Amino acid sequence: MKNIMTCIGIAKSYGSGDILEHVLKRVDLEFHEGQASVLVGPSGSGKTTLLSILGCLLAPSEGQLLITDQHVNFTDKSSLTEVRRQKLGFIFQHAQLLPFLTIEENLAIVGRNAGMMEEDIKQRLDGLLHRLELQAMRYKHPAQLSGGQRQRVAIARALLHRPSIVLADEPTAALDWNTGKTVVELLLEQARTEQAVLVVVTHDTRMLPLFDRILSIADGILSEQEQTAAAENIFYTQP
Template sequence: MRNRIVLQGIRQTFEDGGSERVILNELDLEVAEGELVAIMGPSGSGKSTFLSIAGALLEPQQGQVLLDGKSITGKESKDIAEIRLRNIGFIFQSANLIPYLKVEEQLILVAKLAGVDKSEASKRATVLLDTLALSARRTAYPDKLSGGERQRVAIARALMNDPAVLLADEPTASLDADRGHDVVSLIEKQAKEQRKSAVMVTHDERILSLCDRVLYLENGKLNAK
């Protein structure tokens, strides 16, 4: 079983009042295909920094990130943008849908940015919307969707370009227990069925039973408890 995302020896610091503060300290992580890993930790522990580095939004000061066995560290910004578009699917706390685009159009836009043929993009969108029980909402605008529906659209959008990795940032924070459970169940199911590596930063202990592993970010390192 391959590890679709690997972080090796990640170190990140910043200046705080004239002194150096270590946020990530030789952090290591391997996530296998079909695996959903939850990352927990108190505010200020470095979860956002960790997720930014895993998602190629921030270059680590030390160490490297590998996607499907290939390092993405040290690449040109244009190449990094392409990697984010094609290889990493992001799911955010607030869904971040474009308010003036209908549900299906949200997905088609992502495929268009990646240069996917219009006909192929339409077919892919249809399959995803059907899989995530959104077919009846394909022409709805975001303001007409429930919180759970918006997050399901966000999951579909994240899957649109068939990424190797799914990264979720507090995906249940604005949802009640039942909708939160449904959203994480979908992430877990899609990771397993499509053999993707999924990493979720969360404070929500209600959904930890759905995860294959739960790791805690403390003193700059990830540890199991």
């Protein structure tokens, strides 16, 4: 399996002097194409911090991030924007669609930012709207959609430009369990179809068995749990 993203000795601290907080101590990780990881840990353990570094939104204090064998230069703003537009897709807790644009326009803008041809954008849009059962929403505005429908649009938007990495921060936190599970299943299915690396932060341990690997952060240290053992542990310990 092709290696898409590598963290080498990534550390992150906030503050300075006596109030220096070491949120991530040393993260060494590889992500392979088509691999879906879930990132868990207590509140404040550094999940969003790590996801932000992987998404080239936040510079690490130490270490290197490689995306498709290229070192990410966190001091070069224009190359960071280029990496984000070409290689990354994001999904947040709230879909964060542009309210004054239709669903079609919200999606097309991502393709244009990535430099795709209009014909390619149209074909890609048609395909994703069909796969995510959103055709009827095409000319509607975000406010006319339910929370689950908006998150399905957010999945389409994250995938439109064929990114090699898709990052999702609490994508189901604003949804009920059934809608949230459907959204995560769709996200997993679509990311696997596209052979993209998927990393999802969630507090919902019921989602864990759906993923290929479970990454857990505690006290600044990231560890990987065996999928079967972790899933069994969670099922037996849940109230």
